[in-house]
Amino acid sequence: EPEVTQTPSHQVTQMGQEVILRCVPISNHLYFYWYRQILGQKVEFLVSFYNNEISEKSEIFDDQFSVERPDGSNFTLKIRSTKLEDSAMYFCASSTRTGNTEAFFGQGTRLTVV
Amino acid sequence: DQQVKQNSPSLSVQEGRISILNCDYTNSMFDYFLWYKKYPAEGPTFLISISSIKDKNEDGRFTVFLNKSAKHLSLHIVPSQPGDSAVYFCAARRSGTYKYIFGTGTRLKVLA
Numbered sequence: 001e002p003e004v005t006q007t008p009s010h011q012v013t014q015m016g017q018e019v020i021l022r023c024v025p026i027s028n029h030l031y032f033y034w035y036r037q038i039l040g041q042k043v044e045f046l047v048s049f050y051n052n053e054i055s056e057k058s059e060i061f062d063d064q065f066s067v068e069r070p071d072g073s074n075f076t077l078k079i080r081s082t083k084l085e086d087s088a089m090y091f092c093a094s095s096t097r098t099g100n101t102e103a104f105f106g107q108g109t110r111l112t113v114v
Numbered sequence: 115d116q117q118v119k120q121n122s123p124s125l126s127v128q129e130g131r132i133s134i135l136n137c138d139y140t141n142s143m144f145d146y147f148l149w150y151k152k153y154p155a156e157g158p159t160f161l162i163s164i165s166s167i168k169d170k171n172e173d174g175r176f177t178v179f180l181n182k183s184a185k186h187l188s189l190h191i192v193p194s195q196p197g198d199s200a201v202y203f204c205a206a207r208r209s210g211t212y213k214y215i216f217g218t219g220t221r222l223k224v225l226a
Binding site for chain 1: 145146148150155156157158159160163165203205211212213214215216217218219
């Protein structure tokens, strides 16, 4: 069964460092998303991406964040200068279309900023 | 911004009995609702969804009910199995947007 894969599963980084989280969405999907879940809190939307551009972003997704689909298969989330409060599980998701359809999530990358 | 609320943080049910997980929402513009299950250290796994034009959707042991006037949805699991023990999130989306708004989750424990 096709699945969304994320690497690495766990990333530890020093405050102020740049970090890139990687995702391979399901191959025939067109819409891509990043969500995050801070420990003990709810899953929060960060950004959606379609046709090589951001289609929607939340207020969390400030100038420190960027997304890219560099090669037609990978979908990356970059955090330029990490802060302690960026520590969270980051989930990539993809869907075939917008409208009434479910998104399929990867297993997540646990980012720990120290 | 608590647009989607799951007021019960946890629920324990005996194996074979019905599990009922509840979710309330405040935004009347939501028109698509989903339930996800999440195990520790894994991503959310899609379970079942319902469009606002329906009031019930069934898939095997899982049934989702939508009461638009009350802005309430529920997930019924019958019969509950120990493997159903996980955190369950409801999520909602408004037409014309791309983002799902998640609730805080309910931890279901099915006792053998």
